[in-house]
Amino acid sequence: MFVHHMKYTYEWSLDVHSLSSSSSSTSMAGIEKSPVMLTKNNIKWHLYVDLRQVYRKTNQSFTVRLLLDELPKSDDNQILDIEFNVYLVAKDDITGHTRQLVVLYTTRLSPPVMINSNRTDIDTKNIVVVVDKELPFNDQMTDDNHQLVLYFELVYIEPRDQICQRIGTDLVDSLRTLMSSGDHSDVTLVVGSGGDGGDRQYSAHKCILSARSEFFRAMFANPMKESNDNRVIIDTADADVFDQLLEFIYTGSIGSGGGADIDPIAANRLLVCAEYYSLPDLKSICEHILSQTLTTGSAIDLLLFAIKYNARSLREKLIDYVANNYLEIELKSGHKLSDLFKTEPQLMQSIVHKIAKLNNIY
The missing domain is CATH 1.25.40 (Serine Threonine Protein Phosphatase 5, Tetratricopeptide repeat)
Structure with a gap:
């Protein structure tokens, strides 16, 4: 399942009657190349029309191509839904508006195109031919009121599971920022700092604490002193342990390696707190850490x-x-x-x- 999330369109018009064998837009007579179009991550595209067979009168056909001109440096896959169209458009002599449009070619690439720097079809100039189509040439194209129009539309799409993963990561980062900043907090948690007479205070959010811990849900749902004063004294853990416990409440993770960097002594103390504050997932992580030792x-x-x-x-x-x-x-x-x-x-x-x-x- 894919989700579309960024769209680009590009249109290029050619007055074929004005083109000649001494074409000034390229060094090769009969070859026309559009200006570059930039899309996400500065990926470069251009359109290409080859009229050499028509000019040489060897064949009444011409070739259109859509070229990926420069690949991204990243190895990450980028998936594109691409529609490509070629039209012959007649303009009104007086108004200049379109009065007739003939579809010469239309296609939608299937399956979607996947691009990354590991593609095997890249030539020595780092170019990928995405569309390559030979079309019949007709005399109308040489009329001075007709234009050859190449149009393509590409949409960056992303697998739904990748989107869910990215959203999950963004959500965790946002909650970690909220925890650190204390913005819009409505309760203060006061934790002893190891017997030196000081304490550490945390600005927290009742809704998050209640959603993640049955202990806090029951505390704030009842007319207890802590609920009324918006101040909770934490006497079951020192500040270092509570740092990790609060991080888990807000983000669902502990440490930089999902718990891999938590030593057995810390896991032992965290498990005690996880049991007390009704955090079964944190408790399971601690059990796993201890079972490895x-x-x-x-x-x-x-x-x-x-x-x-x-x-x-x-x-x-x-x-x-x-x-x-x-x-x-x-x-x-x-x-x-x-x-x-x-x-x-x-x-x-x-x-x-x-x-x-x-x-x-x-």
């Missing part, structure tokens, strides 16, 4: 953490990890594993079942 020495502590904060995906991965490395984990964990089994008997059953399955006991 499993070791036999830390597995039981991380499993206890997953149970405490209801991190189900992380919990299941840890059960598999413990079952696969049971003897080493039991040796390193000391009494932690046995204590865990006492408080979580169902967990012990799950691990034993995994171990049995791995050893083909049943």
Whole structure:
């Protein structure tokens, strides 16, 4: 599915009767070339008419071409919907208005034309022939009140999924700017800065907080002190963690690599906040980060953490990890594993079942 989003039209008129074998517009007699037309990204187009066979009387036909004169430097694909027409137009001797129009040729290129600097049909002069058509010549073209008119229309089109992706990126950038600027904010979030007696304040927007977090939705929907004062004290996270949490609320992402640059300690703290503020997607990202850092020495502590904060995906991965490395984990964990089994008997059953399955006991 394509969407049209930028349109260009170009018309070129030729008085054929005034052309001669000593054509002054080009160095080759009988060849006429239009002025250049520039479109998006300074792509150059021109039209071309070859009347040499007519002038030499070797054939009563002429050739029209649409040429892509200079390709974009980018490797990005640009998709064009192109319509090309050739008319013979008769002008009124008195008014100069069109009194007759004959369609000599019309075409709409299908499929749409894709252009980029990697095309294989580029000649040594960096030219692509988009339309190349031989047409019959008739004597009317030499009348002084007739003009040969070449007209083409091109529309830049874009696949719908690319548009959606671009809109999504633009939306995220706009929301990040809104978060940073605090424009039109209606609530202040006050976060402790690590016990040094100071705090950090964030100008935020109730509608965005409510839309993204069930915790904030409930807070602002009820006549609570925070809702009335438009000031919320955040005592569950330090400022560094809350920076990332607020970024996720506004943009749906954390860090520069979608979470790839978040270290396990930060992911641990973020997961606690994500659970508290009802941000399940952020919680899932943190679970994935933590699941990539499993070791036999830390597995039981991380499993206890997953149970405490209801991190189900992380919990299941840890059960598999413990079952696969049971003897080493039991040796390193000391009494932690046995204590865990006492408080979580169902967990012990799950691990034993995994171990049995791995050893083909049943």
